[in-house]
Amino acid sequence: MTQDRSEMSEDDDDQQSSPLDLPSTAIASSSTPNKSRNCISSSVTLKSQTFPDHVLENVLENVLQFLDSRCDRNAASLVCKSWWRVEALTRSEVFIGNCYALSPARLTQRFKRVRSLVLKGKPRFADFNLMPPDWGANFAPWVSTMAKAYPWLEKVDLKRMFVTDDDLALLADSFPGFKELILVCCEGFGTSGIAIVTNKCRKLKVLDLIESEVTDDEVDWISCFPEDVTCLESLAFDCVEAPINFKALEGLVARSPFLKKLRLNRFVSLVELHRLLLGAPQLTSLGTGSFSHDEEPRSEQEPDYAAAFRACKSVVCLSGFRELMPEYLPAIFPVCANLTSLNFSYANISPDMFKPIILNCHKLQVFWALDSICDEGLQAVAATCKELRELRIFPFDPREDSEGPVSELGLQAISEGCRKLESILYFCQRMTNAAVIAMSENCPELTVFRLCIMGRHRPDHVTGKPMDEGFGAIVKNCKKLTRLAVSGLLTDQAFRYMGEYGKLVRTLSVAFAGDSDMALRHVLEGCPRLQKLEIRDSPFGDVALRSGMHRYYNMRFVWMSACSLSKGCCKDIARVMPNLVVEVIGSDDDDDNRDYVETLYMYRSLDGPRNDAPKFVTIL
Amino acid sequence: MEGYSRNGEISPKLLDLMIPQERRNWIHDEKNSVFKTEEKKLELKLGPPGEEDDDDSSIIRHIKKEPKDKSILSLAGKHFSPSSTKTTSHKRTAPGPVVGWPPVRSFRKNLANGSSSKLGNDSTTSNGVFLKNQKCDDDVKTMEPKRQGGMFVKINMYGVPIGRKVDLDAHNSYEQLSFTVDKLFRGLLAAQRDLSSSIEDEKPITGLLDGNGEYTLTYEDNEGDKMLVGDVPWQMFVSSVKRLRVIKTTEISSALTYGNGKQEKMRR
Numbered sequence: 021m022t023q024d025r026s027e028m029s030e031d032d033d034d035q036q037s038s039p040l041d042l043p044s045t046a047i048a049s050s051s052t053p054n055k056s057r058n059c060i061s062s063s064v065t066l067k068s069q070t071f072p073d074h075v076l077e078n079v080l081e082n083v084l085q086f087l088d089s090r091c092d093r094n095a096a097s098l099v100c101k102s103w104w105r106v107e108a109l110t111r112s113e114v115f116i117g118n119c120y121a122l123s124p125a126r127l128t129q130r131f132k133r134v135r136s137l138v139l140k141g142k143p144r145f146a147d148f149n150l151m152p153p154d155w156g157a158n159f160a161p162w163v164s165t166m167a168k169a170y171p172w173l174e175k176v177d178l179k180r181m182f183v184t185d186d187d188l189a190l191l192a193d194s195f196p197g198f199k200e201l202i203l204v205c206c207e208g209f210g211t212s213g214i215a216i217v218t219n220k221c222r223k224l225k226v227l228d229l230i231e232s233e234v235t236d237d238e239v240d241w242i243s244c245f246p247e248d249v250t251c252l253e254s255l256a257f258d259c260v261e262a263p264i265n266f267k268a269l270e271g272l273v274a275r276s277p278f279l280k281k282l283r284l285n286r287f288v289s290l291v292e293l294h295r296l297l298l299g300a301p302q303l304t305s306l307g308t309g310s311f312s313h314d315e316e317p318r319s320e321q322e323p324d325y326a327a328a329f330r331a332c333k334s335v336v337c338l339s340g341f342r343e344l345m346p347e348y349l350p351a352i353f354p355v356c357a358n359l360t361s362l363n364f365s366y367a368n369i370s371p372d373m374f375k376p377i378i379l380n381c382h383k384l385q386v387f388w389a390l391d392s393i394c395d396e397g398l399q400a401v402a403a404t405c406k407e408l409r410e411l412r413i414f415p416f417d418p419r420e421d422s423e424g425p426v427s428e429l430g431l432q433a434i435s436e437g438c439r440k441l442e443s444i445l446y447f448c449q450r451m452t453n454a455a456v457i458a459m460s461e462n463c464p465e466l467t468v469f470r471l472c473i474m475g476r477h478r479p480d481h482v483t484g485k486p487m488d489e490g491f492g493a494i495v496k497n498c499k500k501l502t503r504l505a506v507s508g509l510l511t512d513q514a515f516r517y518m519g520e521y522g523k524l525v526r527t528l529s530v531a532f533a534g535d536s537d538m539a540l541r542h543v544l545e546g547c548p549r550l551q552k553l554e555i556r557d558s559p560f561g562d563v564a565l566r567s568g569m570h571r572y573y574n575m576r577f578v579w580m581s582a583c584s585l586s587k588g589c590c591k592d593i594a595r596v597m598p599n600l601v602v603e604v605i606g607s608d609d610d611d612d613n614r615d616y617v618e619t620l621y622m623y624r625s626l627d628g629p630r631n632d633a634p635k636f637v638t639i640l
Numbered sequence: 641m642e643g644y645s646r647n648g649e650i651s652p653k654l655l656d657l658m659i660p661q662e663r664r665n666w667i668h669d670e671k672n673s674v675f676k677t678e679e680k681k682l683e684l685k686l687g688p689p690g691e692e693d694d695d696d697s698s699i700i701r702h703i704k705k706e707p708k709d710k711s712i713l714s715l716a717g718k719h720f721s722p723s724s725t726k727t728t729s730h731k732r733t734a735p736g737p738v739v740g741w742p743p744v745r746s747f748r749k750n751l752a753n754g755s756s757s758k759l760g761n762d763s764t765t766s767n768g769v770f771l772k773n774q775k776c777d778d779d780v781k782t783m784e785p786k787r788q789g790g791m792f793v794k795i796n797m798y799g800v801p802i803g804r805k806v807d808l809d810a811h812n813s814y815e816q817l818s819f820t821v822d823k824l825f826r827g828l829l830a831a832q833r834d835l836s837s838s839i840e841d842e843k844p845i846t847g848l849l850d851g852n853g854e855y856t857l858t859y860e861d862n863e864g865d866k867m868l869v870g871d872v873p874w875q876m877f878v879s880s881v882k883r884l885r886v887i888k889t890t891e892i893s894s895a896l897t898y899g900n901g902k903q904e905k906m907r908r
Contacts, residue, residue, distance in 0.1 A: 145743075147745050148739070148743045149746075185804070205745075210805070212804055215801070216802060219802065219831075231747065237803050237804075238794070238796075238803060239801065240801055365748070366751065368751060390751070414748055415742065415744060416751055417751075418744040418749055419742075420738075420741070447742060474741075474742040476741070531743070532741075556740075557738075
């Protein structure tokens, strides 16, 4: 997970070097373009330009090629026309946070030497079924434009895009030097598209399919890799819900000497994992597949799983356990002491099974798990994992009225034990202001605080008060906070705190919170860095929406669903702000004359409204 | 149709109409206990059994259904207010499920139901389902992955490990289909035969329908029967076809009799 900058990109997509970049994983540091390539390109330019007027540009080019951060590059490009031109020539990785903010043509007109594209599509709330399917975010126009403009393209990193098999086929055909394909939360393609990529992209180093929906076309895509030694460094297919040809996989791993990261899907059993590990001791990141087996094994033939793990001295990142048989968990003991990243979020492990494992994981920095480990398990984490930077606790039973094995006790323990914590996502059923305040005081390094109290409008379960003070303390005390997600019973006061103290907040998620328009106004008027605002089911109306007009051109997007907005107001805003695309998304049977806006999704765009909007989207 | 919110004041007349005899007996007997907090979950409400809701559930549903609600609720004698104001004293009745809440992606949602089967066709992993009329469980599953409109059927060709999909909605005749098959597989077939194939070496795939070519197009219909493509009227074909296969013409009789000549199934 650590190495997957793409997975963490919601949190740190503006930072080029994630604090969790570990030295042992040199791969997928997607932010750093290969400097030697830039050198080659600029020296070509040098030779062709001998006029004195261009000397300054040559110098500039040589200097600018070292600029990696896109924020720095954006700033440099604003200095003057000359700098703009040179910067455009030397930018090799382009990041587009909203695929509808500009057209593909604009991209290729400005940047001529792009080797790497990071592109994001649908807004995050689409993951939770708040948006009808077929809304858009199609990769097709991008790949077809780039096919002509960037034949040297090496890397494509997509998030929440709709990608078809034909798009993948075009990609595989158009870019002979293609090296890295990363698809996060994407859909629209199947194993046949993947097969075309594995077959035709002979220089493929990275194929990462992460949390994407991949249809099973009954194609043996693993067998489609070329027969000779591959360049593969990372292969992640844990989200692919289709059986794979294990023999072919074994052969592939055997002829991939550079393979460092391998994430298997749940169709790979423990026995098969064992065989793979024996053949690939150089792995640094491993997704263990199902971690179980079908038939009753005869005990005398049971392989020594612990020995296989013992042989993997380099493994620092462990995930998988998709269908964990807990009695085999101790097999991972040999690698625990080296682990910096552990993902148990598919494993329903009890505290008793969990504690012996975690007590060995002193170096752990990233930990994802289910709440089945209970407060007790979290206390064990707090006692051992002093280096913890990121914690995510997911609900085993994600319903509002489920039992809730973790609570404020776990949060309090973590805050006391893991002082270096930077990012937390915590699902629970009950919470107190006191624990949240404690975390705000104990963990000053927090940049991401996402607390989801699953019962809507739930107050502090000890005092009965709203959760205002807790979240208020977070924005006040965590001076580095850039991302916040709130929940529980919240009044306008919580938002007053956010507006007053949340000066660095870029991403804010609100659900079932607030009392009136004032709440949203506090945020829109008080948070100058706000980029991404997603709100659902909260009583914010036209007055609040109008109060943010001075900000919308500086934001990536605003999402408001099931609030109290009227079409009239949205039309007004669309009229006054021509570079803002204001989409009103309804359902198919909506009456067009209704004034009520079910879902508002608005974003700035350089190229006007899109032309691929489905009929349930009205662009005002 | 959707669960409405109310706190137990139901007109007895409507109750007669809506609640079957057995349940009504229960509610009369348990009158005192109905209003205890835990048993609020069991309280009868308007709406299908099993679906429950509370006052401040998704405004989407309330306001959407408002016109219909009003008439029924006036019968029930309760004033319907679609406001979302909440008070701290609001006691929650058993909450109904709300779309997209808690915000957990669907592939993380089925852990509590026990691991999905290993057969691989889990529609529960489908996260493209927009729950407009939300249900408690995922019975809006689709077995066949839905694409952007279009009727897609899988097509495999003998000698080519990579299968494709064909959108039959985009075709009007067998000739068009035959053309598409050629387009889809010509390159792949050439690549299989010869490592150094170039565009000029690729042979068009012809004679799929008349038995004259090297290959023939067959299909599997909704009853599992394997047939030659082209015998029935186009619309009839489209309505019954489930899967397409391009086989060697020499193998027609054995392919149609013994099974579909599938390549090895991908099991462990």
